[in-house]
Amino acid sequence: MWKTWRAPHRASCLLHPARRTHTSDTRPFAAGDILLLRQKLDQTAPPILTRPLKSGLQLHTHKGVLNHDDIIGKRVRDVVRTAPLRSGKAGTEYRLHHVKLEEYVRLSRRLVTPIYPADANLIVDLLDLHVVPYSGNTPANDGNERLEILEAGTGHGALSLYLSRAIHAANPPPPEAPGDETVLDEWKATRRAILHTIDCSAKFSNHASSIVAAFRRGMYHANIDFHATDVSAWTAKALALRNQLPFLAHAFLDLPNADTHLGIVARALRTDGCLIVFNPSITQILDCVRRIREEGIGLEMENVLELGINGGSGGREWNVRAVKPRGKKVVDEESDDGEMAAGIVESSDGEVDGPPREEAVREESNASDDWKTICRPKVGDRIVGGGFLGIWRKRRDMRDD
Incomplete structure (x- = not known):
């Protein structure tokens, strides 16, 4: 199985500014590049993120071994083949891709x-x-x-x-x-x-x-x-x-x-x-x-x-x-005109509920000034994690x- 890699120190990755921003399809992959490998014949297989390329290193996958030297000099969307794990078995082909940020x-x-x-x-x-x-x-x-x-x-x-x-x-x-x-x-x-x-x-x-x-x-x-x-x-x-x-x-x-x-x-x-x-x-x-x-x-x-x-x-x-409760009603702290708002809670489907559910509404009281905090999803939305x-x-x- 391939393993995730430990990124190197930053100084070894920073290149001449004219080179480091150049990632077009015409530039061959060079030492220091990282790239994504996808199986040519199985697009559903998990992709492989390489280490920074370095001459002499190898990439071990469950489909075989890839030499970094076989990747260096290739271009995006070129295909490379692994050395098979067992004799008599054909290697697996991988297509080379630039890695996206996500x-x-x-x-x-x-x-x-x-x-x-x-x-x-x-x-x-x-x-x-x-x-x-x-x-x-x-x-x-x-x-x-x-x-x-x-x-x-x-x-x-x-x-x-x-x-x-x-x-x-x-x-x-x-x-x-x-x-x-x-x-x-x-x-x-x-x-x-x-x-x-x-x-x-x-x-x-x-x-x-x-x-x-x-x-x-x-x-x-x-x-x-x-x-x-x-x-x-x-x-x-x-x-x-x-x-x-x-x-x-x-x-x-x-x-x-x-x-x-x-x-x-x-x-x-x-x-x-x-x-x-x-x-x-x-x-x-x-x-x-x-x-x-x-x-x-x-x-x-x-x-x-x-x-x-x-x-x-x-x-x-x-x-x-x-909000600050006043009897059965509350006043919004952010209200400019001091308009009273009824102290009832609407459920997520717009219907008026009785006592609010804990996951939908939370009121936090403060003994010093009796302010409370209303906290609930906007009406019409579904609760998710x-x-x-x-x-x-x-x-x-x-x-x-």
Whole structure:
């Protein structure tokens, strides 16, 4: 059986910028490339993700052995044949393919569960990123603010790849000699878009870095700064270096205790910056809602979406808001006109229910002010499994006006 591979150190994957972005059908596969193999006669067979090609290495499959030297020099959609496992048996033919990003995320070796491609695409879409492409005549300080994004909870590095791809066009090509740290640091100072990704585990952070570095010869790696630390500590230090001025365009938190980091991350967000929190449980999103209200954090809820298993639901909306009971009725905290809303619950099929079911509605009381939290799927939707995205925007601090 073939085995997943351990991605190499990033420096061995980064190539000359003129070469590393060239993946047309005319370029032969070369040492350092990774690719996907599919059986020629059995399209239903699981595909095989190779290691970075290297002369002298072999790929062992349950259908036989492939020499890397037999692949190097071939082009996309060429066919190679395995050496048979037993004499007298014919080898199996495999067709060569460029590996897509979603295939790479699913098939690359993992230490933790990745954010699946459908969910990663949704998160990038919610951030609504629009970078100004770099050109040779574009100065580093062209008057546009540097786009800086925070990702806390690097994990497998899947979302890091998708975010880096979204901002990639804004940056100049990296240096030709990436092993020279001085040259690399000088180039980093010229970047116009940066992803800061943080994980509390150095092991996970290093693994994610190697995963990002191995895809397409590391073309998206240099846009990312990897950190193994606590997100609040890192954010506080980054604010101190910037004289406490907000610098983040957006932030994404994939942490079990995300609510404890909201205050400092919100301080670092620029006005109207988007903060997305991913949690497997809706009650963890409720913790964030409570924390924002109790501590007066300058964030305004925009939406709550439910993700299905492996991205299956596509982002179903939930109704999550704070309310204050008045007898048999409640007042919505976000209501502008103070209109009273009847304290009844509609079921998912639109019919009026009696006492709400626990999985459909949750009310969280707070003894200090008697606020409660209404939490239920939008009417007409079906309850399925998966995680949740809480989406907030940074309010404008009126004291600055």
